[in-house]
Amino acid sequence: MHSWRNNSATGTLVGLPRGYRLVGLTQIDNLSAGMTLANDVLDRTGRLLLGAGVELSQKHLIVLRTWGIMEVDIVGVEDDDQGSHLPAEIMHEQLDAAMATLAPLFRNSDTQHPVMRELLRLAALRKATHGLP
Amino acid sequence: MASPEHAPITLERLVEQTRTIYSLPYFYERFNEAINHPRSSIADIAKIIIEDQGLTARILKLANSPMFGYHTKVDSITKAVTIIGTQQLRDLAFAASAMGVFKGIPEELMNMAFFWRHSIACGIIARNLATSLRESNVERFFVAGILHDVGQLIMCAAIPDTVGELLALSRSRQEQYHHTERDLLGFDHADLGGALLQAWKLPANIFEPVACHHAPRAAAQFPLEAAIVHLAEIICQAFEFGASGEWCVSPLEPAAWERLGMPVNILATILKQSEPQIGETFDILMEGQ
Numbered sequence: 204m205h206s207w208r209n210n211s212a213t214g215t216l217v218g219l220p221r222g223y224r225l226v227g228l229t230q231i232d233n234l235s236a237g238m239t240l241a242n243d244v245l246d247r248t249g250r251l252l253l254g255a256g257v258e259l260s261q262k263h264l265i266v267l268r269t270w271g272i273m274e275v276d277i278v279g280v281e282d283d284d285q286g287s288h289l290p291a292e293i294m295h296e297q298l299d300a301a302m303a304t305l306a307p308l309f310r311n312s313d314t315q316h317p318v319m320r321e322l323l324r325l326a327a328l329r330k331a332t333h334g335l336p
Numbered sequence: 337m338a339s340p341e342h343a344p345i346t347l348e349r350l351v352e353q354t355r356t357i358y359s360l361p362y363f364y365e366r367f368n369e370a371i372n373h374p375r376s377s378i379a380d381i382a383k384i385i386i387e388d389q390g391l392t393a394r395i396l397k398l399a400n401s402p403m404f405g406y407h408t409k410v411d412s413i414t415k416a417v418t419i420i421g422t423q424q425l426r427d428l429a430f431a432a433s434a435m436g437v438f439k440g441i442p443e444e445l446m447n448m449a450f451f452w453r454h455s456i457a458c459g460i461i462a463r464n465l466a467t468s469l470r471e472s473n474v475e476r477f478f479v480a481g482i483l484h485d486v487g488q489l490i491m492c493a494a495i496p497d498t499v500g501e502l503l504a505l506s507r508s509r510q511e512q513y514h515h516t517e518r519d520l521l522g523f524d525h526a527d528l529g530g531a532l533l534q535a536w537k538l539p540a541n542i543f544e545p546v547a548c549h550h551a552p553r554a555a556a557q558f559p560l561e562a563a564i565v566h567l568a569e570i571i572c573q574a575f576e577f578g579a580s581g582e583w584c585v586s587p588l589e590p591a592a593w594e595r596l597g598m599p600v601n602i603l604a605t606i607l608k609q610s611e612p613q614i615g616e617t618f619d620i621l622m623e624g625q
Contacts, residue, residue, distance in 0.1 A: 230605055246470055269405045271467035271606050308573070311512060313583045317600045318567075318593050322574040322585075325607055329575060 227280035231273055236261045241276035301330035342571045345495055347523045353532050354490045360536050361433040363388060370567050371422050373406070381422060382413040385429060394432040395425070403460065403613040427447075427475040427542070431459065431482045435621055438489045445492045445499050446581065448474060449622075453578030455482045457614045462568035468602060471560075480565050482543045483533065485580045487525030487546075490532060491517075503581060512551050513581040525581065526550050552592040563592035575607065575616055 226241040244253045244267070252270060253263065262329055268277070305326055312319045329335070367384050370376040386392055391485060392413055399410040410416050410425075416425055435452055459481030466477040491499050498521075506516035513523040530547020545561040548554045549569055555562035566589060572578065573585040 213512060230601075232605065269407070269472045273468045273602055308576070308584050310510070310584055311587050312369045313587065316588060316590060316593075318603070319585075319588055321600050321603050322571065325604055326576075329607075 226276050226278060227276045228274050229280060231264075231268060231275075232260060234264055234267070234275070234277070236264065238280075239278040241278045244272060244275055246270065297331040298327055301327035304330065304336075337515050346499065347528055347531055350490060350528055351535050353494050355530055355535060357493060358437055358490075361389065361430065361437055363429060365537075367426050367429070369589075371426070376500055378414060381425075382417050382528060385413045385416075385425070390621055391429060391432055392442070394620055394623070395429055397615065398428060398432060401613070403463075403617070411537065421473070423555065424473055424475040426480070427479045429539075431475070431479040432621060434479075434482050434486075438486065438493075438523055441489050441492045442496050445496055445503070446488065447589075450579040451485070452607045452622065453614070453618055454580045455485055455578070457572045457577035458482070458484055458565065458568045458616050460617055461571050461606060461610050462564050463605050464613075465564050465568060465596070465598075468598070469560075469564075469596065469607065474524050475563055476539075476541050477561065477568075480542045480561060481568050483529065483542070484549045484565050485525060485529065486547050487527065487529030488581045490528055490592070491525060499581075506581075509585055512550075512586060513583065514586075524550065550586060552589055552595075558594060563589075563595045566592050569597065571603070571606070575611075 217229055229238070238259045240253060240257045240259065241256055243255050247251055253267075253274075257263070259267075302323070303321060308326075309319070309323055312323075314320050314323055340388050340583055367381065370384055373380075387397065395413065395416060396410060397429055399416055400405060406419055408415070408419055413425075420428065434455075441448060459478045459531035462477040462481035463474050464511045466474045467485040470476070488499075491502075502513070502516050502520065505520070506513040509516065514526060517524040526547055526549050530543045533543035541558050541561055544555050544558045545552075548562040549565045550561060553564040570586055570588055573582060580582065
């Protein structure tokens with residue numbers, strides 16, 4: 204299996220105080236032109252696609268997507284954790300109601316497993332957001 | 337089981353019976369012959385697809401939709417052969433013909449629009465999961481996903497009364513549909529779909545994941561493909577993209593997930609990416625069917 208982050212590469216970056224380097228794993232959908240790569244982006248065979256320190260252009264964003272890259276390390280941001288925050292407009296009651304509606308669908312699933320827990324959470328979020336029955 | 341259908345129901349009999357009703361799309365065998373013939377030119381290969389105008393139109397629409405991410409505009413089949421590659425084009429063409437192959441299924445047993453939406457969604461999600469793993473030649477995931485439940489269709493056509501009983505029984509027992517099938521018939525729709533595709537001489541990287549989509553641990557040759565189709569179907573069921581004979585989300589095999597080595601938060605990205613593609617691809621493939 205290939206590694207998702209190339210932690211070995213610590214590209215030297217100019218302009219940051221010595222010893223200080225805030226790096227965040229950022230999903231492809233949250234990238235924008237002008238962000239700087241903190242680590243090398245490799246394909247599964249280990250070939251270098253884009254090097255640490257590259258400032259992303261609009262074209263890079265399209266190319267990353269084409270290569271199937273889902274997330275990269277970006278300088279100066281924190282990990283975007285999609286899990287912990289609810290969109291402001293969704294009330295907890297709506298989410299609970301959606302969870303209850305979904306219970307029969309997930310009755311044969313082990314919702315203690317992280318994947319099934321995440322799928323249930325996303326399905327409930329989707330129902331609550333779109334007002335689905 | 338008390339069944340109104342006469343002879344005992346066996347997997348072999350169903351495959352034989354199906355082969356007298358349904359056949360591979362016309363282009364498929366000729367396309368394979370052309371690929372394997374040392375003196376075929378790109379034009380020879382393209383000609384086989386071009387003869388089917390509807391198929392040509394669907395392939396070009398698919399190849400130019402954003403999910404395919406081919407940078408050059410694919411405006412002819414000849415160009416598709418060079419850009420997409422012959423085997424990938426064959427897989428894509430098969431995916432684009434599957435709905436035409438299995439026609440005339442009794443609608444009172446299964447809603448075909450729901451069934452194909454479930455199947456297409458599974459194909460797209462499998463393809464996106466494979467892309468995120470940086471797999472190459474991802475069209476085989478697309479076609480395996482689209483065909484994964486084809487065994488259910490075969491049964492609807494060949495033994496409709498039995499399918500009606502199975503569907504009702506799995507719901508009254510509150511168990512997975514494929515468990516009910518296996519309990520009463522000794523095999524399930526995954527085994528059957530895989531066996532038909534194998535009899536049709538589709539490549540093993542397609543028929544094995546279809547055969548093992550409920551038991552990816554049984555895949556001897558293509559465990560990654562089987563694990564991806566297994567997970568893709570579970571994702572489709574969780575988000576209620578279409579529907580098939582299964583009435584609830586199938587249990588996840590934890591080893592299949594571990595094989596993929598993906599972080600859990602990628603599921604949100606896959607969902608966001610796949611949902612718009614499902615509607616678009618469904619429209620392209622259902623057009624004129």
